[in-house]
Amino acid sequence: MDIEQLIRQELADKRHMQTGWTEPVPRVQAGIRRRRRRRYTVASSVVAAAVLVGLGAVNILQDRTPEAVTPAQGTIAWTDTPASLPNLTRRSPRPDVRACTESDLAGKPWAESNTIAASGAKTYTVLIANGSDTRCTLGSAPQLTALRSGDGEPTALAASTQAAQHAGAQMPATVDPGEPVRLDITVTPCANAAPPTYSSVAITIGQHHVTVPGITPGCEFAVSPWYVQAPLINAPLTVSMSAPGTVRRGSTLTYQVTIANTADQAFKLNPCPVYQQGVGEVTRTYQLNCSTTTIPKHASLTYEMHLDVPASATPGPSKVTWMAALANGTVAIANLATGGETVQIVE
Template identity: 40%
Template sequence: MDPQTIEDDLRAAMHAGPHPVPGWPDPVARVEHGITRRRRNRSVAAVAAAVLLTGVAFTGTLRSTTPPPTTLATVDATEQAAEPLIERRSPRPDRQPCRLDRVESLEWIVQSAPWGPSTGFALRPNNSERCTLSGTPQLSGTNVATGMSEPITAVSVGPLDDRITRQFPATVDPGEPARIHIRAATTCPEGQNPRSYRALVLTVGTRQLKLPEFRVLTDVCGADVSPWFVEPPLDYAPLNATVQAPTTLRAGQDFTYTVRIDNAFPRDYELRSCPVYRLGLAAEATDTWRRITCAPTSIAAHGSMRFTLRGRVPPDTPPGRHKLTWLAALSDGEAIIADMATDGAVVVIT
């Protein structure tokens, strides 16, 4: 057979074959869905911190601007204070011990969560797989009076704050922080004088891990060091949300904003009860949650639901650029966070 003929036949088949390769149905939506899923899975600290620090009071009414079948009736949400149910992962089983090679120090983390601000020391083990860090490390430091390094007496100052969900021991995924909580004992037994310490160090097995230099213990009679634990992240509903609000607001101003919730999936999302929600601005904390009173319904596949709400800028909000954030919790404990990609909607306070 003539080689040139074979080559011609092959070229013709490649360019004009009778069975073209089918493409993705709605490829843009597939890519957007993948991006959304990955953003949602990267839930940790930076996004959660920006979204969950809150400081806006609530007034006025809620009304829906979405046509049936995803319509919610107009309701008064001003007096419907409520506590949210936030779903968290059940404790993970223990895994291989975490490696601490090439880990030289601990971070100081200040993070806001549904239960309130959470602070403490965090360690990111050098593991490529899930691992467990357990036990209680020994705390030591340099005695300011003598200049000598010495162990700091371990004491108990009572249970940890039970508003924070902690799981012991710290079974963490790669990059996830294992945490420790240190509380100073400021009351001394009779006859014992308080001491002050700097250059604090935690001993974990054979490793000595430095605490940030700005963390010191002043006038203490020991310290309560917790075992290693993990604060599990939120579980997110398969919904996207965005906030539309005036771009410029005044301190003390009442304003109206709209929350749009999108169901990006090809199936209905059953809304068994209406969300408990919280609005935030200017990184000021508030304990106020409000429940949207409505008839349970569903959000259609690839459908949307809009809520029009009212909020108020606290009078003492400093001028400048801030993020307006919105968090909702559903009856099954899943969370909806608006504008995750940008950590909130930008507003300028004048």
């Protein structure tokens, strides 16, 4: 018996026959339905898990994203309640270090006219920056020189010593690199409208006479010691103001101030702060309207402000300033970067 015959014999053997399905079509359809149900269940589970994961991610993002500052509804009315500023907190005095030298103060000074007395005397604040790369200290008042009328000879002035004219002046003056050291010079005009005796006022620093531009000629002079203007300590608030572009002198300027609390906790206005507002050289101090005693976290309050502009105000651009002072002496200054809002005073 060859191979072919053996294969035929085995294929014909009934012991190897398989029993088939009695109803094959219904069984195949049932299997298809089972597989579809399994796919639907798995797909539904995947979608549900994705939704839960997505919601979790949104919650995480919401928890980590800072809230925007929300303005309060409406504007809080102005109240005419005069007040006094508390003692303001400033940076502590610095310890003395090495004495400033001529080379430290070799830069060009500049002067700011601050006050004009009823007598006509003008007080200027003179500033010179520390041009070195280290801290240094200046002590007593400098010698002033000026050109004498008639012959133009440089002359040492017999200037009297006066106190610094600014609150927060710290002496001796210890200044950082780039920081200005200051002094105040008061110039009194000559009596009976006589011509000035001296002009071109200069500060003697070592062997050099440094002329200060912008100081008017006069007959009598007074000078303060060198000092440094210690900065105020800021409260954790941001203040902005919005004022009209023009205001008539002799009228009342109405403007708005917004105090924003960007912290993650509410800010209590208790005790109620006071604020100082001003235009030009005129300042007024009032109690804030604390009908709302709390600024919620990431929220702000807007206040209406009234400020009388003197009839004697000089026409032209002028700064409107606003500063809140808290009971602990810290301050919140409106438009801190620009020192206030510029308005045009008109006739």
